[in-house]
Structure formats: C-alpha cells, structure tokens
Amino acid sequence: MPGVFGGELFQFASDLALWAEADRSQLSGLFQPFRYEPESSTPPELRTALRIMGDLVARPDSARSEDVSRACTVLREWAERSGYAETSLRFAELAAVCDPENPIPAVAVGKALRQEARYGRARRWFDRAVGVARFKGDHQTMVEAYLGAGILEERTGAHPRAMNLFRRAYRAAKRYRFRELGAAAHHNAMGSCAQTRRFEDALSHAEAALSLYGPTHETIPSLSHDVGQLFSTQGMFYLALDVFRAAFPMISTPAERFVMKANMTRAAAGAGDRDAFLHAWTEIERMDIREQEYTAEALLAIGQGAQMLGFRTTARELGDAALDIATRRGERSTVAEAEELLRRNRDSSSTVSATEPSDRQRALASRLLRILAAAQR
Secondary structure, eight states, rough: OHHHHHHHHHHHHHHHHHHSSSOOOGGGSSSOOOOOOOTTTTGGGGHHHHHHHHHHHHTTTOOOOHHHHHHHHHHHHHHHHTOOOHHHHHHHHHHHSTTTTTTEEEEEEEEHHTTTEEEHHHHHHHHHHHHHHHHHHHHHHHHHHHHHHHHHHHHOHHHHHHHHHHHHHHHHHHHOHHHHHHHHHHHHHHHHHTTOOHHHHHHHHHHHHEEEEEETTHHHHHHHHHHHHHHTTTTOOHHHHHHHHHEEEEEGGGHHHHHHHHHHHHHHHHOOOHHHHHHHHHHTSHHHHOOTTTHHHHHHHHHHHHHHOOOOHHHHHHHHHHHHHHHHOHHHHHHHHHHHHHHHHHHOOOSSSOOOOOOHHHHHHHHHHHHOOOHHH
C-alpha cells in the first residue's frame, strides 16, 4: 500500500507483531514514548482503530488483546473494501495473533488466505481455530472452522478430506442445534459430490440443505445457483437455465453475479439457445473480472458453452485462461476439467450431451422456483 498512510499502517503492523510476540512481563518500555494523532486525511471510519493501536504503542502493558484484535479487524475490512489485498491479509493475521484465545479471527484469516490460494497457511489457521474453539467450548466457531477447512480441501481437489470435514461439521451442528450451519454443511457437501460425479449423493445433500435453510433464508439464491450448476453438469440444461434465471435477480455481489452468469452461458449453450449464450457472454465482457476463488471455474463454464456451440477458438482461449488460473491457484478439479475441455477442443468433440431430469430433480427445481418467485413478489 503506497503513500504516507501506507507507511503508517506498515509501522503499526510491525509494532503489533512485536507486541503479540513479547513476554507479558516485558511489555513496559517495549516502545519509545509516542503519541498518535490521526492526520486529517485519515479515513474517519479508521480513526478509533488507529487510536487503539497508538495507545498500544504508548502504553503496551495496558492494551487489551480483544480491543487490539477488533481494531485489526476494522483495518482488515477497510483494506479489503479498498482493494489492498496484502494489507487486508496482514491485519487479518494480526487480529488472530493479537487475540490467540479467540478462535473467531483465526477462522477469518483462514478464509482470507484460502481466497488468496495460500492454502498451507490457511490450513494452519483453520486447525488452530478448531483447537481453540473446542478448548473454549465455542462450538459454533468450531463448526465454522470445519466448514472453512472443508471448502479449502474441496477447492484443491482433496474431496475425501473435504467430505470428512463436512461430515464433522454436520454432526457437530446437529449435536449443538446449529440448524443454519448444518444446512451449510450439506450445501458444501453437494458441491464436492458433484465434482466427483456422485450425483445422487449431491441431490440428497441439496434437498437436505434446502430443508434446513427453510424457504426464507438469505442463502437460497446461492443454493439455487449451485443446484442449477449440478443440473447443468449432468446435461439438464433447460432445467438449469430456469433455476439460474429465477435466482439471478437476487444475487447482488459482482463476483457471484459473474459466476452465475458464466454458468448461465453454459446452460444456454447446452439448451441450444445461441442468442441467450451470446447475450450472456456480452454482459460478462462488460463485467470487471478479477482473479479470485471461482474465476477459473467460471471461465471454464463459458468455454464449455462455446465448445458446445462450435466456437472453438473462443473455447480454446477460455480453456487456456481457466487452466492457467486454476494451475496457479492449485485448484486441481478445475485443472482436470480445463484439460478435458482443451482435449475435446483439439478432437472437435462436444463436451456434454443433454439428458432428461428425473421426477426427483424436477421436484427440487420446482420447489426452488416457487420459493424464488415468492421472494421476489
């Protein structure tokens, strides 16, 4: 992060790391005498957090771990919103380091590192969060740590480990009556089963997730997208397209809208709707696409749609882009799918043939469509 303010944050980060590592009996006199006053250009929403850090440097022996951690979290969230990824990660880790007996910031930094494909460090923080949460009796955060770690393993293609973590999450959620987290465990297990082509299991997890979430839960549009993706992967393109179109108006974040629109292009292509594919592709080209979790998967979906419609050059370019990103990020399942797309592209073969949905799949889609329609009235 450039500029004077960036230098100020860097110095605070260094001071916080030193404070967190110091023996508690040696905190007095750890820093030179200091009085912090925010500059007029300092963002107003950060001034309280920065004063807490300034007070820590001035009186390191009286700083409270939980206050310092919360101040780090404020800075992390601001840096993330402002596009300073490294600064955001730095303060995410400091939030966890400065309050080591609190598992919540450990889960947060695990998620942040996973999103940046720094899987080794992310695993260590999720493991730490599980251990601390279990020791403190914080069962909710323990389940959240299991889910975060499971998603990490799913992204890297370690599906047996992912499913084991999702099962742990579900069992703990059921035992301690965290209905929403139990739904999330089924929701994520659905995606892992779909990637390993265990479609009946994926359908069962989708049904269980919907039942546990309930019809008014805010995650229903996201679940609908993932169910649509499950249908599309099996060649049920018309059904998938209906679900995508119903859910899309309820998706608000740019990243999620990009991913859903990408999957809509594949479903439109599979349904033989060339105009819908081109319209969706044109909308995607106007989006601000950044490399992050699911970017490679989304580009791959568009490439698969292009391949179905015979746009071989576009399919190859998108397949190459997806392969490059997925390889850098260690997303093994997406790497394998991108390589398969490129092989089919060289052989001039189609990607997925259309299939008819079962009564059970139609029933799930109908239920989701009714819920989505009611939510938008």
